[in-house]
Amino acid sequence: MREIMFENEKSFIKTKIKDYLETEAIDDPAIEFRQIPFSGEWGLAVPLFPVAASEARSGKRVIVPQRAQELAEGIKTSIGQAPPGFSHLEAINGYLNLYFSNAAYARRVVDTVIDAGAGFGRGTARHQTVMVEYSQPNTHKSFHVGHLRNVILGGAICRILEFAGYEVIRANYLGDIGLHVVKWMWNYLKNHRGEVPGENKTHWMNEIYAEADSLFQDSENEAEVRELYARWNARDPEIVALWQETRQWSLEGFEQIYNLLGESFDRIYFESDVEDSGIALVQQLIDRGLAQDERPDGPVFIDLDAVLGTKEEYRVLVVLRSDGSSLYATKDLPLAIQKFSEYDLDKSVYVIDVRQSLYLKQIFKTLEILGFDWADKLYHLPYELVNLPGNVTMSSREGTVVLFDDLVAEATQRAKDIVEVKNPELADSVKDKIAEAVALGALKYTMLSRDNTKVVTFDWDAALDFNGQAAPYIQYAHVRAGSILRRAGEALPEAVDFPDQLEKAEVDLIELLTRLPAEVQRASEDFRPLVIANLAFDLAKAFNDFYNTCHVLNAEPTVRAYRLRLVAAAKQVIATSLNLLGIAAPSSM
Template sequence: MFQREAERAAELINTALEALGYGRRALEMRPIPFPGVWGTSTTVCYQIANEQLAEELEAATVGLSKKEAKRLVQERVRERAQAIAEELATWLSTRGDFARVEAVNGYLNIVYDTARFAHEVLRAVLAAGANYGRGAPCGERVMVEYSQPNTHKAFHVGHLRNVCLGNALSRILRFVGFDVLEANYIGDIGLHVIKCLWCYLRFHRGEEPPREQRGRWLGEIYAEADRRLNYRQDVVELLNELVQSDPVFPQAIDRMLKELWRVHKVGEDIAYLLGQIAHGREINPDAFYDEQTIVKFWSIVGRQLEQELAEARVVAEQAPEDKAIQRVRQLEEWYERWRRLAATLDWWPHVPLWEREVRETFQRWERKDPEFLQLWEETRAWSMEEFYRIYDELDVHFDVWFFESEVEEEGRQIVRELLERGIAEISEGLPVVKIDEKLGLEKETYRTLPILRSDGTTLYSTKDLALTKRKFEQYHVDRAIWVVDVRQTLYLQQIFKVMELWGFQQAAKCYHLAYETVMLPSGAMSSRMGNVVLYEDVARQVLERALEIIEEKNPSLPPDTKALVARQVGLGSLKYGMLSRDNNRVIVFDIEEALSFEGHAAPYIQYAHARACRILEKVDALPEGPYALEDLTREEIDLIEQIALFPDEVQRAADEYKPLIIANFVYELAKRFNEFYRVCPVLQAPEPQRSARLAMVAAVRQTLANGLALLGIAAPEVM
């Protein structure tokens, strides 16, 4: 509403400029930066003064030093600007409904009438209701693509950040007037699917978990497949880390290996290991294959780690300094990795065979083997069933579903077209687009994008080009937004530029809403390592804890109401946790923090809404205006000011593609409402103050509900 009021003031200033002979101008209006003062300011008087004095000042500064000339110009312009500002202030003071109009140091300041503006804010909120802050239709269609989970993998809290960002942005854009299509692009084929199905056929054929656990089970199969296929690499990574990072390990292992060589007469494998360790060089996983050697060697590694860990613990107990404690933690992490890898040491000789089998499994997909397709469709449905259940719980609904498996052939056709048109070319056997060269850029910016493998199999880029073409041609979108993690920034810029080279004008309005990853306190999550925090596990814990808190706070609520409120509060806390941090910052996901119901969290905001509802339940009807708003307290002014900001903040969130703006807004509104509630009696206040404060409470309730709705968070009426 501040923006609308500033536009009204600007129009009246332009009327004054015309009347005084200065002519209409594009005015930049800025809020007056004083607490408790509502108003706007403009520098238009300086602009006019500079124009009027240009020739005069040019002549007057001839022969002066740069410093003297600058001082003279500033003095003359300020004097003239002040005179113009006074002239405008006089004209406006007799024609506007402002509290006052001031000429201050060449600036024209317009201060709004506090009572009038406050009444206008409250009237606007109560009249518009759920539409307060909504913009008019802008006639532009935008597609927001988000979530994009892979089938045959687990849905974890990292996916939750994407879903929350995409859904909140879609709600905000729709609210300001865009025609929004929410789209999901399911990764239902690719190497991860092939690995999962290979592992199922090889080790779990015929097994099937309970229906409600099938999606999770597939994720576990995928994690097992990757652990098996990457087993040698994981072993060698630990060895290399020990050799290069541990001060004791290389010498101790060197001694043990020499003993192994002397006693058991094992051959070249040990000689190779000795040489690499002695020189601190990386070990190649394909350089030694003998299973017996690995078993003996791995036992040596474990004994050495056990010994070092025991010694480090003694040192830390005697002198618990940070360095000693960190040493213990590092050795514990290494030993845990050693222990996990030692449990499956029999995998070592089979890895090359498994890798060949995975390639053969991929060929079954490529030639569309009927038996394999049937298995793929069945297991794909297991994952999709889990996704649908999670989306329904989160109140997320998609207008368009894309599937990676459906755009492979379209992608191949696009590659052929790009080659025929000269946009793409064959380079070292690969179809590529040399983007910088095609754009005439001398500095490396977008680089070269491969768009198909040399064997004709598709890449991500092959399918993303087809997908983007569908968005533009089939769905007629004017702009497209991708909610994808920050690691894909360059890749998506490449896709956008290829579409631009292809001639699609919409490519100029493609936008990548990048976000950083969600990590555990112990480090990055990985589906392959199986250390992800699954969404369903977190949601269950949050909902259970929320129910405990609701029962503590309001034990008299009916059981059904308790369950509903606990669900609203629990899911709200999860969503707000993902939206209340800048999307360019890593979230370190801590379950205890996620379960917190105090401070900068959704329950704090939801409770403010419930408190407003509780106050209003005690009156038969909301008093109609006009309200007595002449002598407002500082808390009342701050509260109304925050309410008035809502439409402008919604528009800013849409312009910047930033749901964080709304997350911060509702928190600040809840905080100001709590300050108002603490200082300003409502029901006990005398009339006409009571009616005015009831209107403020109603406006807070509505604005909080609207803001939370834009974040996909419920606004409970009781808590």
């Protein structure tokens, strides 16, 4: 917003600075605007270090920091009186600081936010389409905390991209075929025939899978599973029908989870849909001499390093097993092609954990070699794993996974207990809704408030801690703001002037409101929801500070009026930033 709102002032200042520097025989100086770090007043900072440094480089004997300060002072003197819209100037530490007139700035910010409402911070339409593929669960299996990071990250990325001005297509790619599915069906036929899932479908599906997995250790059982696999491969109608029915249960289970998380998809792809086209594509690769076929003694593979003349960089990509059955690579190649044939994409993002970086690099490179001109639009967004304390990887085989529904149930129960204490008079259904908003918000914030490249160590206590830098803290600030507005018992006052003398807490809060538009852009460019997570917390903290030091309802009428507007603006920006993270902003809790 600062960029949008102060272009005139900036260009005016720039001209003034250039005029002065010309008298110092400096042409075409590098002038940039930064933020003034110390809170209390708003303004623009112009560092003179780059100018002084370029003088030094051109041979002039100057000590850069001293010279920067000298230039800052010189400019200050030459400008003289503060230009319109500014209150005063300052030359310090090699910076020229230009402070805005507080009253005008504050009013401009608050009015802008209130007028724009939920649209405040939205970027202008870019007319570019981005597909984001995320979640990618396997049917017939569990949904655990590791999957959760992917969904939450992918969902937040989509919201941020949309808000930043992109057209977003949410894609999901489900692993609905393979050994794990056959194992599941084998166990079902042998030990659970006729059973149907209960309330929690994913949980039930996983129980049968986990049992199958442990029974599979027995070689006799393994032989039976292989036998069933053969029937599947021969498309035995009975098995195909069972597959369709049981897959549907999984899909319904995932739908339950996505509904709870507030996620939905525009396009769902299945592995089973791209397997045949993938095998056909492999044949083309062989025919073109790109892939080497060693069947039946070896697999079909592409020696990328040999093709590209690189060394130990792209390695070897196996595209078909020696028995002719498909692999991930068999299917990811046609899937990418299908995506671009269905949509006119400017970018295709894969939200997949960091361990698959080389694999995706190989896939993207292979598509480039095949001559698809959109290959440079493929982008892998890697994220680190969720581990258990002691850097233990979650493994369903070793029973160390934290299941999604167990986690949500525990978090919701704890939130409910607190609501019971805080708001015993609320209706039970309302309490449940609040508990869910708080619990899911806390889990989401934990995942989003660290960089994608950092390992998350899952710890029950930390995940369920509702204090400190966590979603409930932010939601609470939102509740407090809403509470003030509600108790004001009147419509929000029309735009009013702000005083020149503002409390520090007011200044800091207003300052943070202005950051949303730029932070949305930064978060979208870098695919980093963390930026928004931090802003949301900073806003909540600033609001709480304001709340404690500046009374609204019992202030004198003119103060009350502008503060009510400030509260409304703050509430709006907090809600928007929470929404971008997929976190609910309740009105009471």
